[in-house]
Amino acid sequence: MNYLLILAGFIILILGGNWLLKAAVGLSLRLNIPKIVIGMTVVSFATSAPELIVSVNAAMSGFADISLGNVIGSNIANLGLVLGIVIVLSTISVEKSFYITDWPVMMFASILFYLFIKFDGIISRGEGIIFVLLLVFFLIYLLKFQKKAVVEDDELEEIELPVYLSLLYLSLGGLGLWAGSELLVKGAVNLANELGVSERVIGVTIISIGTSVPELAASVIAIIKKEKAISLGNLLGSNIFNIFGVIGVTSIITPIKAVDDKLISYDLIWMLVFAIMIFPLVFTPVKMKLSWKEGLILLGCYTVFITLML
16 A cells, blocks of 8 residues: 555656646746756756655655655765666767856755754754755856856757646646645655665655656656757756755755754765766766766666665
8 A cells, every 4th residue: 555655646746747847848938048047947946846845745744854865865866867867868968057057056055955964963944044045046147147158959849838728737737746745755654664664765765766757757858859958957957956945945844853864974975976976977088978888887876875775
């Protein structure tokens, strides 16, 4: 029954996230927002929505380790699993914005997250407000400055959704995310109790992989459509949003206290390692390209991480 609850939760979350993504991209196309900015903002917001709803739901239900483990595990899965699969499928040419903005901001967010929680084991409301303010500044920077420097891919034909259809998808997406998160959190807590493992392990593995499915789907679709700017921007943006947005909003609603110390002493260290790894991989062996070789390295490291966790 617990496995069915988790499976149903994942399916409804994926459907809800997909509807939300359709609505968000449809509305942003009407506003003529450049593709790279859609990738770093609109798509990242929509694909991070499952993490946000699950984390808020878990924290409010008193399962803080699921809330934290979900975000930490998702950030690791985004770089180790999702990016690994994407670049095994297709070589990515990395934009200049990677080392000017995207990676430094992701690294800054990851280190700040670690420092905020390391000493007292809590992300407080004040720290959550700082995260959300940093997210707002980051978005303003993207929308004001980065789009001017972007060289876009060849325009592909896009079908703009009617406003009423976008709003319908928006409503269905929100409802799906809420219902899916309820089922997922309930099934995950029951499964942790049944298997005798901590909520942290379930959060960092099963839940985080499930809530990273939208990132994988969005990135693979972007590769198929040759929208590679969206693919890379989406993954880096999602990690930034997970910390500044998901952890920020969740801790404002209710402060998050880590129960299992390994979230801080082990899982967060792995998250930092994956974040740091991306930088040298972009410059070696071929500068500003990520290919199947780097993909196998990332997938190998992710396999090691999951094996050690279990």
